Amino acid sequence: MQTLLLVLDLCGTFVFAASGAAAANKRDLDLFGVLVISFVAGNFGGLVRDVLIGAVPPAAISDWRYLAVSIAAGLLTFLLNSVVGEILNFVLIFDAAGLALFAVSGTQKALSFNLNPLMAAVLGTLTAVGGGMARDLLLAQVPTILKADFRATPALVGAVVVVLGQSTELPPWQVAIVAAVIAFGVRVIAIHQGWSLPHARKH
């Protein structure tokens, strides 16, 4: 189970890092810039979560595999730039998987550090969307997730399921699977249906 989680976590990191690298290429960053954005997009959410709950050094710093996977994704995207752009449109499905997984694993980690359930769900959501926000900020843009992307809501739904599941008698790994499947499903339906959140009415 632990190994499965790690593998899934690294898969999520890979997908997010590749999407970061693609955005960096679009802005014509150099190789170093691309790799920095890759690492940040793949790991920033978890990094901030770990710093806030006092789990230092964060996993993304103490375990070299997160860096290795991020750099591999960044290099691959850097070298195959024209190809990756095409592929990424197909891998929205992978992005949805990464989102679901990060939300679930982030919430579980926060709960294991004795945070109250509400804030654990918030930190789980932050784990899922923090990397993309930091990627946009490094590119001097307002994070798209604050304006249009319907990605935070599926993450939050998954995080809430984890929190609710904790008070049942189900073992954590079953809760994790159910929560991830639900978050993934909500995200996929949202893409398909073009869901979005409301904006405030203009003056």
Add this chain to the structure above:
Amino acid sequence: MQTLLLVLDLCGTFVFAASGAAAANKRDLDLFGVLVISFVAGNFGGLVRDVLIGAVPPAAISDWRYLAVSIAAGLLTFLLNSVVGEILNFVLIFDAAGLALFAVSGTQKALSFNLNPLMAAVLGTLTAVGGGMARDLLLAQVPTILKADFRATPALVGAVVVVLGQSTELPPWQVAIVAAVIAFGVRVIAIHQGWSLPHARKH
């Protein structure tokens, strides 16, 4: 006393969160974006202070009331967008109160973690102005406080009074009141007189 401080702290969070939501509405963020900016504007200064002094998880994460107040302020501003813009001009006075309070409570918390007096005053000022800076950065703007707002100086004055007061025989809560009143007064006078800091001469 402890309860009074908490209430005042939450009032400051509410005012700052509402101002963050108003700025987010102006940039046409969606509901999630508005709530994120609300929380960040109301809590980021204290969050960074707590991480830097080692008080993790930070109060804004471990105590759900900060999130609840931030979301309430964000939702209210989101729903009453046209009204709130008008009101906010009237509540510069509340903003001044929030600023004074955060500067004082931030400095006292830093001192209680045994920081040296100089850095405690700096962290107190950061507590007061950090939320507004992060709000602007998330909106991809140079923080206005770095360019024009005369808000850091009143906060710093209040923080210095707290530090100086510590070496007197006055009880902390009396020092806090005096410091907050002074910071508040300087801010209100600054608004009224249109004070600003100098800029470097051009080349």
Add this chain to the structure above:
Amino acid sequence: MQTLLLVLDLCGTFVFAASGAAAANKRDLDLFGVLVISFVAGNFGGLVRDVLIGAVPPAAISDWRYLAVSIAAGLLTFLLNSVVGEILNFVLIFDAAGLALFAVSGTQKALSFNLNPLMAAVLGTLTAVGGGMARDLLLAQVPTILKADFRATPALVGAVVVVLGQSTELPPWQVAIVAAVIAFGVRVIAIHQGWSLPHARKH
């Protein structure tokens, strides 16, 4: 030796803070803004490193000299704005020295907190380039180091030398000198030869 390192560290802080202040003046920030950017440019890399490895409060917060040196550099640059612009072109050599030193001292500090060698080198590089990145972000710009500056590579080279040197029988201070000289040399040659990193091919 300890004293020498501190002096060199403060020199690096001074140079980076001055470069931050010059950039802030160019964007017409006010005095507070200039001093904030000075402190951030001189200390942000080390601050983040310390938070990530759990060394809180970070040295830049617990030791008042870092703030004092940063403010001195910021004030000087603020007052002598037109002069400093000219001088800074001459002090690329000092910037290279600061870069080399921060990379070395940052890596050694990370190693002393038992990080694995790979991540220690990464954090050493972050120490060297983090301040400049944060300076650019506060000015709402994509960090130049992600697009063009050839500064990360010399820092990384120096950091790797520190890591490799640790497994030899050389005393740490000799390793530090060798690593700093190499990083400094690579940076100076890079400036002279106009080296840059590759960019991804366009679609």
